[in-house]
Amino acid sequence: MKKIIIINGPNLNLLGKREPTIYGSNSFEDFFNELKDKNKTVVLEYFQSNIEGEIIDKLHEVGFDYHGIILNAAAYTHTSVGIGDAVKAIDTPVVEVHISNIHAREEFRHVSYIAPNAKGVLFGFGLQGYELALQSFL
Numbered sequence: 001m002k003k004i005i006i007i008n009g010p011n012l013n014l015l016g017k018r019e020p021t022i023y024g025s026n027s028f029e030d031f032f033n034e035l036k037d038k039n040k041t042v043v044l045e046y047f048q049s050n051i052e053g054e055i056i057d058k059l060h061e062v063g064f065d066y067h068g069i070i071l072n073a074a075a076y077t078h079t080s081v082g083i084g085d086a087v088k089a090i091d092t093p094v095v096e097v098h099i100s101n102i103h104a105r106e107e108f109r110h111v112s113y114i115a116p117n118a119k120g121v122l123f124g125f126g127l128q129g130y131e132l133a134l135q136s137f138l
C-alpha cells in the first residue's frame with residue numbers, strides 16, 4: 001500500500017480551538033480520522049510539530065520511501081530556508097497545502113520557500129485542501 005504522510009507545522013495543533021473565522025472550527029484529529037476512513041487503500045499518517053528541526057528530521061525520515069508528503073509548514077513556509085532545502089533534497093514529492101488563501105493575506109505570506117520544489121500548491125480551500133492533495137497522489 002502507498003504510504004502518504006501529512007506534516008503540519010507550528011500552531012496547527014490549535015485548529016478548532018482558536019481563530020475559527022480564519023481556520024475553521026474542526027479539530028485536525030477529527031478531520032484526519034474521517035480522511036483515513038474514506039481512504040482505506042492507502043497508509044495515511046499524520047505528524048505535527050512546532051519545532052523547525054523536527055519537521056526537517058521527519059522529511060528526512062519519510063522522504064526516500066514514502067509515496068507522497070502533504071506539507072503545511074504554516075509560518076515556516078514563509079521563513080525557513082532549512083525546510084525548503086529539505087524538500088529539495090528528498091526524493092518523495094511534496095504537495096504544499098495552506099488552509100487559508102495566503103495570497104489574500106499579508107505580503108509576507110505570499111512568499112514560500114517550499115513552493116519552488118513542490119509538486120504543487122493548494123491554498124484557500126480550508127481542510128479540503130489536504131483531501132485534494134491526497135487525491136493528487138492516488
Ligand code: CA2
Pocket residue numbers: 010011012014015016017018019023072073074075076077097098099100101102109
Ligand atoms: O493557511 C494556512 O494553512 C497557514 O499555513 C497557517 C499558518 C500561517 O502562518 C500561514 O501563513 C498560512 C498559521 C497556522 C496557525 O494555525 C492556527 C490555528 C488555529 C488557531 C490559531 C492558529
